[in-house]
Amino acid sequence: MAILSVRDLRAYYRTEAYGISRTVHAVDGVSFDLHPDEIYGVAGESSCGKSTLIKVISGNVKPPLKAYSGSVEYDNGLQKVDMLTISPEEMRRNIRWKEISYVMQGSMSVLNPVRKIIKTFEDIVESHRGIQDKKVFREQVEAHINRLGLPTDVLNAYPHQLSGGMRQRVAIALATMFQPRLIIADEPTTALDVVVQRGVLQMLKEIQAESKNTVLLVTHDMAVHANVADRVMIMYAGRIVEEAPTKTIFKSPLHPYTKHLISSLPMIGVRTTKTSLRGSPPNLANPPSGCRFHPRCPLAMEVCRTEIPEMVDVESRHRVACHLVKGGAL
Amino acid sequence: MSVDGNLFDVQNVSVVFQIGGLLGGVKLVAVNDVSFTLSREKAEIFTIAGESGSGKTTLSRLLLGDLHPTSGKVFFEGRDLSEFRSRAELKSFIKKVQPVFQNPFETFNPLRRVEAYLFDTAINFGVANNVKEAAMVVDHALQQVGLSLAEVSKRYPHELSGGQIQRISIARALIPRPRVILADEPVSMVDASLRMEIVNLFRTLRDEEKVSVIYITHDLATAYYISDRIAIMLRGNIVEAGPVEEVLERPMHPYSQLLKESVPEPEPEEKDAWVKHISLGVTEVNEYNQVGCKFAGRCPHVMDVCRQADPPNISVGPRTVKCYLYTEQAREAAGHPEMEEARK
Numbered sequence: 001m002a003i004l005s006v007r008d009l010r011a012y013y014r015t016e017a018y019g020i021s022r023t024v025h026a027v028d029g030v031s032f033d034l035h036p037d038e039i040y041g042v043a044g045e046s047s048c049g050k051s052t053l054i055k056v057i058s059g060n061v062k063p064p065l066k067a068y069s070g071s072v073e074y075d076n077g078l079q080k081v082d083m084l085t086i087s088p089e090e091m092r093r094n095i096r097w098k099e100i101s102y103v104m105q106g107s108m109s110v111l112n113p114v115r116k117i118i119k120t121f122e123d124i125v126e127s128h129r130g131i132q133d134k135k136v137f138r139e140q141v142e143a144h145i146n147r148l149g150l151p152t153d154v155l156n157a158y159p160h161q162l163s164g165g166m167r168q169r170v171a172i173a174l175a176t177m178f179q180p181r182l183i184i185a186d187e188p189t190t191a192l193d194v195v196v197q198r199g200v201l202q203m204l205k206e207i208q209a210e211s212k213n214t215v216l217l218v219t220h221d222m223a224v225h226a227n228v229a230d231r232v233m234i235m236y237a238g239r240i241v242e243e244a245p246t247k248t249i250f251k252s253p254l255h256p257y258t259k260h261l262i263s264s265l266p267m268i269g270v271r272t273t274k275t276s277l278r279g280s281p282p283n284l285a286n287p288p289s290g291c292r293f294h295p296r297c298p299l300a301m302e303v304c305r306t307e308i309p310e311m312v313d314v315e316s317r318h319r320v321a322c323h324l325v326k327g328g329a330l
Numbered sequence: 331m332s333v334d335g336n337l338f339d340v341q342n343v344s345v346v347f348q349i350g351g352l353l354g355g356v357k358l359v360a361v362n363d364v365s366f367t368l369s370r371e372k373a374e375i376f377t378i379a380g381e382s383g384s385g386k387t388t389l390s391r392l393l394l395g396d397l398h399p400t401s402g403k404v405f406f407e408g409r410d411l412s413e414f415r416s417r418a419e420l421k422s423f424i425k426k427v428q429p430v431f432q433n434p435f436e437t438f439n440p441l442r443r444v445e446a447y448l449f450d451t452a453i454n455f456g457v458a459n460n461v462k463e464a465a466m467v468v469d470h471a472l473q474q475v476g477l478s479l480a481e482v483s484k485r486y487p488h489e490l491s492g493g494q495i496q497r498i499s500i501a502r503a504l505i506p507r508p509r510v511i512l513a514d515e516p517v518s519m520v521d522a523s524l525r526m527e528i529v530n531l532f533r534t535l536r537d538e539e540k541v542s543v544i545y546i547t548h549d550l551a552t553a554y555y556i557s558d559r560i561a562i563m564l565r566g567n568i569v570e571a572g573p574v575e576e577v578l579e580r581p582m583h584p585y586s587q588l589l590k591e592s593v594p595e596p597e598p599e600e601k602d603a604w605v606k607h608i609s610l611g612v613t614e615v616n617e618y619n620q621v622g623c624k625f626a627g628r629c630p631h632v633m634d635v636c637r638q639a640d641p642p643n644i645s646v647g648p649r650t651v652k653c654y655l656y657t658e659q660a661r662e663a664a665g666h667p668e669m670e671e672a673r674k
Contacts (some may be wrong), residue, residue, distance in 0.1 A: 039533075045521040046492075164382070192591040193381035193548060220522060223551075223594035246598045264526050265596045266551040270579050274555070276527035282492030 001076065002033035003214050004057065009070035011056045024225045026052035027067075028238040031311070034182065037212040039205070041229030041246070043222055043261070045144065046279050049151060049238040050218050050241055054186055057081045057216075058100060074100070079200060097128050101175040103168075105154050105187040111159040112179030118155040119168055137177045145173050148203060156162075176207055179237050183208075189224065201228050208293055222261055231317070234258050237282050237292035240311065244318035250312070254320045256297050299324060336405070337509055337542060338368040338393065343402035345388055346567075346579050355588045356617055360388040362566040363640070368510065370407070371373070373540040375532060377574065378555040380563030381589075386546050387449065389563070392513050393544065394429055395420070411653075425455050427577070428503035434495040446481055448472075471501040475531055493524030500531060504541070511535065514546045529556055550593050554578045560603040562586050565617050565624035567640075568670040572649025580650045586623045623653070631655055 009033055010112055016095040026049040034040050044050050061084070072083040086095070104110055112120050121141050122131060131137045134188055140265040142152050150169055159167055168188060177185055185204065205228060208215050217229055218222045225232045225245060233243040234257065242255040264274045279296040282288055288295050294304040301323060309321045345361040362385075368376055369499060379474055380386045391397040395411045404411045404424060414420045416669055431437050438444050448468040449461065458464035469479040475497040487495055503511050513532070515524045529552050535541045547553055554574055561571035562583070570583040579588045617624050626636040635654050644656045654660060 028516045198592040223596045226596045227594045250598045268554045268557040274526045277523040
C-alpha cells in the first residue's frame with residue numbers, strides 16, 4: 001500500500017513572450033510509489049527536474065509550471081487526496097505541515113530573520129492548528145526540540161545567531177512538529193560542511209526510525225544516498241532512468257548513466273583515474289529524441305535515437321529504462 | 331629570511347580582523363601562525379582543506395597578494411609580497427600566480443563574450459602584442475583544457491555548460507603561463523557528471539605543463555584523488571599537514587579523524603557507522619575565541635593543557651600535527667591508540 005503514488009506525471013513550464021512560446025519539459029512521464037516507513041532517495045544533476053517533481057507532489061504548482069497529465073495521489077489513511085486538484089485552502093488547512101512537510105535547502109529563508117525561533121514555531125502552529133495556551137505550547141515545543149537533541153536556548157535566539165547546521169536542524173524540528181506522515185527534504189545538507197551534514201542527516205534518520213513515517217530525500221550527492229536512503233531513484237533530463245533498493249543501485253547498477261554516476265565518485269583510499277561523461281546535461285526546452293541520455297551514452301545504439309526506452313522490471317523492486325536492458329545485452 | 335628554492339614560502343602568517351566599532355569591537359584571528367612552502371623544483375598539487383569558516387579563503391587572499399598579513403611574511407620566489415611597490419612588480423607577480431574561482435558564471439560578465447576575457451588577458455599581460463598573436467595564444471590555452479577557439483568564439487557565458495565555462499576559466503588563467511594556479515573550490519558548482527574532467531585537468535597541468543596548483547576545497551575525496559600534499563585547517567590553524575596518503579588514510583589529529591569519518595562513503599554496507607552520534611559546535615564564533623586548541627570543545631581526547639595554550643607543531647615522520655597528544659611527554663605517558671600508530 002503506497003502513501004503517495006505518482007502515475008505518468010508530465011509537468012511543463014510554458015512561457016510566452018513576444019509571441020515566442022517555449023516549453024520546458026521538466027518532468028516527463030514519471031511514475032513511482034512511496035511506501036510507509038522508508039527513506040526514498042531522488043538523485044540527479046542540476047536541471048534534471050527533481051525540484052519540479054517536488055513542487056508538483058507537494059501541491060505547489062503555480063504558472064508557468066503546469067501539470068499536463070498524469071496523477072499524484074496522496075493516501076492519508078482514510079481517503080485518497082488528488083494533489084493536482086486540491087484547493088490551496090484545503091491544502092493549507094489539512095495537508096501542509098500536518099500530513100506533508102518540507103525541509104528546504106536554505107533554512108535561512110524558512111526562518112523569519114527578524115523573529116526569534118520560538119515565534120516562528122508559534123506562527124506556523126497558530127495558522128495550522130491554533131494555540132490555546134502559550135505557556136503549555138512553549139513546554140510542548142521545548143519537549144519536542146529536546147527530544148531531537150537541540151538545546152532549549154535556540155528558541156530564544158534569532159536565526160542569524162545560529163550556525164548553518166543548527167538552523168537546518170531547527171528547520172527539521174519545525175517540519176516534524178505535527179508528526180507528518182511524509183517529510184520532503186530538498187537538498188537539506190547541500191550548503192553544509194561534512195561534519196554538520198552528518199549530524200543533520202543523523203537526526204533526520206532518527207526521527208524516521210522513531211516515528212516510522214516516510215522521508216523523500218532529494219540530493220545530487222550519491223554518497224549521501226548510500227548512507228541514508230533505503231531506495232533510490234535516479235532522474236535524468238526529466239525522466240526516471242533507474243530505481244532500486246540502495247544496495248542494488250550501488251552494487252549492480254544497470255543504466256549506463258547510473259553506472260557512470262557511481263563509478264565516477266572519488267573515494268579516500270582509491271586513486272584510479274575517474275572520467276567524466278562527454279557533453280553536458282540537455283536543455284529541457286529542446287530535449288534529445290528517443291532516450292534522452294543517448295548523445296552522452298558510451299553504449300548508444302541506433303534504436304536509442306528514435307525510441308523512448310520503456311521502464312522494465314528487472315527484479316522485484318528494481319526497474320530501469322534502457323534499450324540495452326530490454327534487449328538483454330546487460 | 332626566505333629560501334630561494336621555493337615558489338611560495340609562507341612564514342608564520344597571521345591575519346587578525348577587527349569586528350565591530352572603535353571601542354567595543356572583537357578581534358577575530360582568521361589565520362593563525364600558518365607556515366608552509368611550495369617547491370620551485372617540482373610541480374605539485376597542494377590542497378588546503380577545511381570547512382566553512384576555517385580561514386582557507388583568507389589564506390588564498392594572502393597568497394594572491396590581495397591581503398597583507400597582520401604578522402608573518404609571504405615570499406614568492408624569494409621576494410616578500412608586501413614589498414611590491416610598483417605596478418610592474420605586482421603585474422609580474424600576478425602573471426605567475428593566477429586564480430580560478432568557485433562560480434564560473436560569476437567570473438565572466440554575462441553580457442560579454444567569453445573570448446573577450448581571454449584576449450584581454452593575453453594582451454594586458456604582454457603575452458601577445460596584437461590580436462592576431464593573441465588568437466594563437468588563446469587557442470593554445472583552450473587546447474590545453476580540451477577546447478578550441480573555434481568552439482568558444484562568439485559565445486556568451488549562458489550558452490556554455492558549467493563544465494565548459496569552468497574549463498575556459500582555467501584556460502584564461504593559463505594564458506600568462508603561470509607557475510602556480512590558485513583554485514578556490516573550482517568544482518563545487520559543477521555537475522557531478524562533469525566534475526572529474528576539471529579535476530583531471532589539474533593533474534594534466536601538473537604533469538605536462540609543470541604548473542603547480544593550490545587547490546582549496548572542503549571536499550576531501552577529490553583532494554585525495556588529485557593532490558600530493560594536504561593541509562587541514564580548523565578555525566585559522568593548520569592542524570595537520572603532510573603527504574595526502576598519510577594524512578587522509580591515517581589521520582592523526584582528532585579533528586582530521588572526525589573530518590575523514592564524516593565524509594560519506596559511497597558504500598551502502600557501512601551506513602550505520604556513519605550516522606553514529608557526533609557533537610556539533612553551536613556557533614562558530616565560540617570556537618574562534620577558544621583559547622588554546624580550537625578543537626578542545628569537541629575533542630574526545632581533550633586534556634587540561636589543550637584549553638590553556640596553542641598546541642605546538644609536532645613532526646611525526648613526513649607530516650606535522652598541531653596537537654598535544656603527540657608531544658614527547660604524551661608519547662612517554664602513552665595510552666592513546668593513535669599514539670601506538672604514531673610510533674610505528
